[in-house]
Amino acid sequence: MITIFDFEKPISELESAIAELRQLAAEKGLDRSREIAELEAQRERLLKQIFAHLRPWDKTLLARHPKRPYALDYVRLMCESFLELHGDRLGFDDPAIVGGLAKLGCYRLVVVGQQKGRDLKERQKRNFAMAKPEGYRKAMRLFRLAEKFRLPVLTLVDTPAADPGVESESRGISEAIAQSMLTMFELSVPTVAVIIGEGGSGGAIALAAANRVLMLEHAIYSVIPPEGCAAILYRDPNKAPQAADALRLTSESALELGLIDLIIPEPLGAAHRDPQTTALSVRSAVLQQLDELSRIEPDTLREHRYQRFRQMGVYETV
Amino acid sequence: MITIFDFEKPISELESAIAELRQLAAEKGLDRSREIAELEAQRERLLKQIFAHLRPWDKTLLARHPKRPYALDYVRLMCESFLELHGDRLGFDDPAIVGGLAKLGCYRLVVVGQQKGRDLKERQKRNFAMAKPEGYRKAMRLFRLAEKFRLPVLTLVDTPAADPGVESESRGISEAIAQSMLTMFELSVPTVAVIIGEGGSGGAIALAAANRVLMLEHAIYSVIPPEGCAAILYRDPNKAPQAADALRLTSESALELGLIDLIIPEPLGAAHRDPQTTALSVRSAVLQQLDELSRIEPDTLREHRYQRFRQMGVYETV
Amino acid sequence: MQRRGVAQTNSEQWVQCAKCRKILFRPDFERAMRVCLHCGHHHRLCARERILLTVDSNSFQETDADLRSVDPLGFPDYADKLRKGAAASGENEAIVTGTAMLGGYEIGIGVMDFSFMGGSMGSVVGEKVVRCFERGAERRLPVILFCASGGARMQEGLISLMQMAKTTAAVSRLQRAGMPYIAVFTDPTMAGVLASFASLADVILAEPGALVGFAGQRVAAQASVGKPPANFQTAEFQHEHGMIDLIVPRKQIRITLTYLLEMFLPVEAPVR
Amino acid sequence: MQRRGVAQTNSEQWVQCAKCRKILFRPDFERAMRVCLHCGHHHRLCARERILLTVDSNSFQETDADLRSVDPLGFPDYADKLRKGAAASGENEAIVTGTAMLGGYEIGIGVMDFSFMGGSMGSVVGEKVVRCFERGAERRLPVILFCASGGARMQEGLISLMQMAKTTAAVSRLQRAGMPYIAVFTDPTMAGVLASFASLADVILAEPGALVGFAGQRVAAQASVGKPPANFQTAEFQHEHGMIDLIVPRKQIRITLTYLLEMFLPVEAPVR
Numbered sequence A, B: 001m002i003t004i005f006d007f008e009k010p011i012s013e014l015e016s017a018i019a020e021l022r023q024l025a026a027e028k029g030l031d032r033s034r035e036i037a038e039l040e041a042q043r044e045r046l047l048k049q050i051f052a053h054l055r056p057w058d059k060t061l062l063a064r065h066p067k068r069p070y071a072l073d074y075v076r077l078m079c080e081s082f083l084e085l086h087g088d089r090l091g092f093d094d095p096a097i098v099g100g101l102a103k104l105g106c107y108r109l110v111v112v113g114q115q116k117g118r119d120l121k122e123r124q125k126r127n128f129a130m131a132k133p134e135g136y137r138k139a140m141r142l143f144r145l146a147e148k149f150r151l152p153v154l155t156l157v158d159t160p161a162a163d164p165g166v167e168s169e170s171r172g173i174s175e176a177i178a179q180s181m182l183t184m185f186e187l188s189v190p191t192v193a194v195i196i197g198e199g200g201s202g203g204a205i206a207l208a209a210a211n212r213v214l215m216l217e218h219a220i221y222s223v224i225p226p227e228g229c230a231a232i233l234y235r236d237p238n239k240a241p242q243a244a245d246a247l248r249l250t251s252e253s254a255l256e257l258g259l260i261d262l263i264i265p266e267p268l269g270a271a272h273r274d275p276q277t278t279a280l281s282v283r284s285a286v287l288q289q290l291d292e293l294s295r296i297e298p299d300t301l302r303e304h305r306y307q308r309f310r311q312m313g314v315y316e317t318v
Numbered sequence C, D: 001m002q003r004r005g006v007a008q009t010n011s012e013q014w015v016q017c018a019k020c021r022k023i024l025f026r027p028d029f030e031r032a033m034r035v036c037l038h039c040g041h042h043h044r045l046c047a048r049e050r051i052l053l054t055v056d057s058n059s060f061q062e063t064d065a066d067l068r069s070v071d072p073l074g075f076p077d078y079a080d081k082l083r084k085g086a087a088a089s090g091e092n093e094a095i096v097t098g099t100a101m102l103g104g105y106e107i108g109i110g111v112m113d114f115s116f117m118g119g120s121m122g123s124v125v126g127e128k129v130v131r132c133f134e135r136g137a138e139r140r141l142p143v144i145l146f147c148a149s150g151g152a153r154m155q156e157g158l159i160s161l162m163q164m165a166k167t168t169a170a171v172s173r174l175q176r177a178g179m180p181y182i183a184v185f186t187d188p189t190m191a192g193v194l195a196s197f198a199s200l201a202d203v204i205l206a207e208p209g210a211l212v213g214f215a216g217q218r219v220a221a222q223a224s225v226g227k228p229p230a231n232f233q234t235a236e237f238q239h240e241h242g243m244i245d246l247i248v249p250r251k252q253i254r255i256t257l258t259y260l261l262e263m264f265l266p267v268e269a270p271v272r
Ligand SMILES: [Zn+2]
Pocket: C017, C018, C019, C020, C021, C022, C036, C037, C038, C039, C040, C041
C-alpha cells in the first residue's frame, strides 16, 4: 500500500520520474546520469520547500504515516540487542505495548513502547497501538524491574489514544493510566521518553512522565485528537486541520511552551524516507540524555522529575 | 434447612424432646421444669461424651457446618465497628473475600476474610468462599493500606480451596496466591490469622502467612481436601474419613506439629451452637496476640514472621 | 443524554427532579441535600454547597483563590468560555480548595465545580490540586477531593494534558508523607481527571448514579465489540469492577469520611 | 492423559517420541536435548541431564545433598514411595541444588526432578529451595530454578502446605538483596509449586508445551461454566495470559539465561 498525502504528491511524482528514468537507462544501457542528477536536485529543492512550510495538520498526517518507523523499528535500528518480555502477571499480555531489555551503547535499559502494526492483521492484533489497561500494567511491571536492577528506562510513545472500549473501561483503563504515571514518578533510575509518532492524550502521557521528554520533529503531542477537537469546537470533524492549528500539537509548539526538552530532527522528507538515519538520531539524542542523567543521584532524579512537571502550567495571580 | 450429621443425631433428638416438652408445658400451663432440667443435663452429658471423641472427619463436617459462623459473623460479633472496602483496582471485586477497616478494643485494624454464603443465593454469589485471583488481589490492596497507615492485619480463613476454574486460571490464580503470601511477608505491621472453619490448601495459606496463626478448636487446616486425598490414596473419594485421619487436619495435630500457635476453644457442641461466645473467645485471643505483637519493632516483626515459617519442615541429615 | 445533573426550577417553591420528573417542594429538596425524595437521584451540587454540607461549621478556609486562568494558546473562544464559566458558577475556576475541619480532624479539601466549564482541568485546576497535596504533605493533613469533571481542558492544549502528570506527581508526594487521600466521585468524574489524581486515592467513594468513566459513551461503544451494559460508566459499574470502594448516599458521606480519617490518622499509642 | 514426558525405549538405538510416536535415532535425539526432531515435543529431562545441558562445564557444585525426607505423619505408603522415588530418579529427593557458573556468571541453581514422586514439594524440597534463596541473598548470587512438579507433597500433610509459605518468604529475602531470580517452567509446573515460589520470579521462561497450571484439568473443567480452551494449562496458555515472559525452546534456554544475567547483574559503572 502506498499512501501519498496531498503535500507529498509533487515529490512522489518526481520520484516516479526518476525511477522510470533509471529503469530506462538500465534497460537500454544508456547514460542518463545527468538528467537523473538534475531531477534529484529538483526533488531535494521541492522537499525543502514543502517541508519548510508544513502546517500542524500536515504534521499530524506525517506522524500517522503508515510507513513511519514504529517502536520496534527503532529498537531494531538503534539497539545492540533486545529481548522482549511479556505479560502483566495479572492475566493479560497486551500487544499494543511492547517492552523488554536492551543494550544501547554502554547502557543496559528497560525499553517500553507503543507498537502499531504495519499490515492489517498486525494492526488489528496491536489494536492500532491503543493500549488496554493490561498494556500499562505490563509497562509498570517492567518499570519496577528497572528500578530493582537499577536500569534506566526508555519509553517510545506512539498511540492515537488509550483503548476506550467497554473491555478497557471494565478493567480500569483510567486507573492503569494514572498508576503508570505514578510508577514512573516513583522511579529513582533515569527515565527518557521519546514521542516518535502520535502522542495521543492520556494514552501517551501514561508513558511520558519521564526525566527528559524528547520529540521527533514531525511527531505530534496533543490533549485530544484534532478530529475530536473539531467535533466539539466546530461541530464538524472535517475541520480537523483548523483544530490542529488551534491545539498547537507540533514539536515546535511543545518546545516553545517548555513541555518537552528537545526536538530530534528528522531527515529531509520525514522519518519514513530514511528510518536508519532517524533511528541513529534518536540513538544519539537518547545516549546524550542518559549520559547526563546517569550522573545524578537517585533521589535527585526523582526530585528533578517532580519539578519538571511541577512547573508546567500557565496562569496568573490577581 | 437443618443439617444433622450422624454424630450429632442423638443430641438433636434430645433437643427436639426438650423443645416439645417446653411447648407442651407452655400450652397446658404445667410445670415440667424438673423433667426439662433432667433432659438438659442429659444433653450436656451426651455432648461432652460425643465431643470428647471426635474423629478428624467429624471435625471436617463441623468445620463445614452450614450453621457455623462465617467471617462477617465474627466481624459483627467481635468488632466495635467495621467498614467494608471493595475492589482490587484492577477490574474486579470478588465477593468470596471481604475486607475492611475495623475497630477491635483499642486497636484499629484491617480485617480480611473468606466469606461463605448462608443461603443458596449468597453461596453462589460468594462462590462457596472459593476466591478468584481478584479476591487475593483485593486482599493485597488492603494489606498495603494496612502497611501505609500502620494498622495491624487480622485475617479470617475459611475456604474449601481457591477457585480452580478456567477463569481463575486465565487470570493467574497461582500468581495471586503466591503474591498474597509474599505481600504478607513484606508487611512490617502485626499480622494475625485465625482459621475459623476450613483452611483449604493454597487458598488458605494465601491469607495465613501471619505472625501468629490461631485455629478454632473444630476448624481444619489441610494441604488437600480429604475427598481429593482419598481419590488419590484409595482411588475412592468415599474413603474421605480415612484420608482425614491420614492427613491429620485437626487443630490438635497442627499445634502438635508446631504449625499453629494457639487453639481457640469452642463452646460445647461447637461454634454454631453459640456463635456469640465463640466470637468473644476469638476476640480475646486476637487482642492478646495484638498486645504482644504491638510491642515488637516493625523490622523485628518481619524477621519473626520469616523465622516462624523458616523452621517449618521435618527432615533428617545423613 | 438528558441534563441529568440539573433540577429544573419551576418556581421559587417547586423544582422538578432531573431524572423521575416528579415535582418536589424546594425546602424538602434542599433539606435532602438535593437528592430526589422520590427516586433518590443525586443532583449536582456546586462547590460551595458541597463544602457547607461536608465540613464542620465555619471551619473552611479557602486557599489559592487568587489564581486565574489565562489563554496561553489564543484558543478560539477560550476567554469567552472562562467568563461564562465564572458567571454560571460564581467561581473563579472549576475547583475550590482550602483547609477545614471534618469530624474534628483538620483536612485539606478540594471540591470541583462542574458548572465552571464542565469541571475541566487546565493550569489553574492542576495547580490548585497540586498545592492541596503539597500542603497535605508539608503540614501533615489528610486530603479529601470531591471530583466533578468532564476531563482535561482542551482549550489549554498540551498544557492541560501535562496537568494529569503534574497532579499525579503530587499524589506521590502525599503518599510519601504517609498521609491519607480520599476521593469522592460525584457526577460526573471522567477522562483526564479520572485517569490521573482521582483514581489514585487510598479509598474511593462515589455518589449513587454518578457518571464515571474514561471516554465518552459514544466513543466507548464504537470501540467495542458488544453492546455496553445498561449501567456502563456509572459509579455502580465501576464499583462492580473493583474501582470504587463504596457507593455512599450523599447523607452518609460526612460520617463515612470521618470514620476513614479516624482509622487512618496516627493517634497516640493505645494505653495498656 | 498420555505419559507425555517419557520417550519410550524400543532398543538401545531407537526411541519413540511420546507425542508424535515417530521413531527416532537415539544419538540424534540426545544431541537434540531430547526434543523430538519431527514434532518438536520437549521430553522431560532428569535433574542431572538438565544441569549438564545448562551450566558451564564442570562448574556445578551440589549443596545440601545430605537432606532426607522422613515420614512425620506416618502417612500410608509414604516410606515406600520415597524408596521408589529414589530408585526411579537416582536422586535422594525431588530437587537438586547447588552453585555453578553460567555464561561466566556464578549462580545459585535448583533443578526439580519429576521422576522423584512427581516432583512434589515436601520438607526437603522446601528446605533446599529456601537454602538456595538464602545462599543467593547472603553471597549475592542470582538464583535460577527449573520447576517440574505436580504440587505439594500430600504425604507430609499440613507441613507440605507450609513449604509454600516458607519458600515464598525466602523469595522475599532474595528480593531484598536485589538479586535476580529467574524461573524456568518445565513440564509440568503445577499447583503448590506454581502457587508459591515459581510464580514470583523476576522473569519467567517456559519450555514449549509444558503443562502449567493450578488445579488438575478435571477439577478445573468441573468448576467452570464454559469448556476449557484447547491449549488450557499449557505454557502457551499462560504466556497468552501474561504469566510467562517467554516460551523458549530448550536449545535457547542457556543463551537466554545468560542474556538475562548480563542485563540484571551489577557491573562496574560504564567508563566515559
Ligand atoms: Zn426523582
